[in-house]
Amino acid sequence: DYTRLPDLPADVYTAPLQKPEHVGDDWLEPKQTSYTSDDDAIWNDLFARQMDVLPGRAASAFMAGLQKLNLNRGGVPEFGKLSEDLDALTGWTVVPVPMLIPDHVFFWHLANRRFPAGNFIRTRETFDYIQEPDVFHDVFGHVPMLTDPVYADYMQEYGRAGWKAMSYNRLKALGALYWYTVEFGLLQEADGIKAYGAGILSGPTEVVYATEAKSPNRIMLNVDRVMRTDYVISDLQPTYFVIESFEDLYRQTVERDFDRLYRSLPPGFTFANSSVIDLDNVVQRGSLEYTLRGGRG
Ligand code: HBI
Ligand code: FE
Numbered sequence: 001d002y003t004r005l006p007d008l009p010a011d012v013y014t015a016p017l018q019k020p021e022h023v024g025d026d027w028l029e030p031k032q033t034s035y036t037s038d039d040d041a042i043w044n045d046l047f048a049r050q051m052d053v054l055p056g057r058a059a060s061a062f063m064a065g066l067q068k069l070n071l072n073r074g075g076v077p078e079f080g081k082l083s084e085d086l087d088a089l090t091g092w093t094v095v096p097v098p099m100l101i102p103d104h105v106f107f108w109h110l111a112n113r114r115f116p117a118g119n120f121i122r123t124r125e126t127f128d129y130i131q132e133p134d135v136f137h138d139v140f141g142h143v144p145m146l147t148d149p150v151y152a153d154y155m156q157e158y159g160r161a162g163w164k165a166m167s168y169n170r171l172k173a174l175g176a177l178y179w180y181t182v183e184f185g186l187l188q189e190a191d192g193i194k195a196y197g198a199g200i201l202s203g204p205t206e207v208v209y210a211t212e213a214k215s216p217n218r219i220m221l222n223v224d225r226v227m228r229t230d231y232v233i234s235d236l237q238p239t240y241f242v243i244e245s246f247e248d249l250y251r252q253t254v255e256r257d258f259d260r261l262y263r264s265l266p267p268g269f270t271f272a273n274s275s276v277i278d279l280d281n282v283v284q285r286g287s288l289e290y291t292l293r294g295g296r297g
Helices: 037-053 060-069 079-090 103-111 135-147 149-167 171-183 205-212 246-255 258-264
Strands: 093-097 114-118 186-189 192-195 217-220 239-243 282-284
Touching: 037 135, 037 205, 060 079, 060 135, 079 093, 079 135, 079 149, 093 135, 103 114, 103 149, 114 135, 135 149, 149 171, 149 246, 149 258, 171 239, 192 205, 239 246
Parallel strands: 093 114, 186 239, 217 239
Antiparallel strands: 186 192, 217 282
């Protein structure tokens, strides 16, 4: 039963976050911020920049989602209307949150088909990169994929899986799955490898690197393998995992016996984020030239 937010077991570690006083235990903003015309212009400029690089590189389900939700109506989308449209398609809504929220609350919203999205937008100074997920990353990057019915079910399953991961204290392992699918996933389409991960699709650089560069490894996704693989934040990835279809991703996740997996999983990660191992089904072995040069440094 996912209707009520359960208490977090006392012995489970999650990063402590300071809850602003105006939000309740669900961490939801009472209402969405009213954005200024400068904010709206930032959204429009970010949108235009992505449209220069996404066609032919983003998954067709993502491009279709942008269209279906008409995310280019000018300025930061209003969550009420956006949720109405998305709800009609797949039963998901988009809800405003002030900042990163605790893992168990984040998972609880996903399990209830609510996507928590940042209630703020980056500034001109942080136009190219911000660490905290803002409304552009969350809405432009994540929400279009939620119009795909199978992907939408995968995200809900992920939320449910989060509860189990917490009870075994294996959130880091499940976090790797989120990282290599929802944030940095690639999809094999008939005419080539396309990006569906929000971390790739919400910025200008990684879209080209992830789909075309010689540097990164591209390996067919195996849920067990990915959950044993370390990940780096704030640089281009040394390795991407490729799915055949969203059905395949959904199936791998619901069919996996996570109780068994967590019981057999050694602590920490087994594989470095640049490793290629014997059992990998390698699509393209990367030169790793970017990573070996030291990345962003
Ligand atoms: N909070 N606002 C927000 N957005 C996220 O993507 C998010 C979060 N809290 C926790 C969390 N993600 C992680 O649990 C996942 O990335 C695995
Ligand atoms: Fe994200």
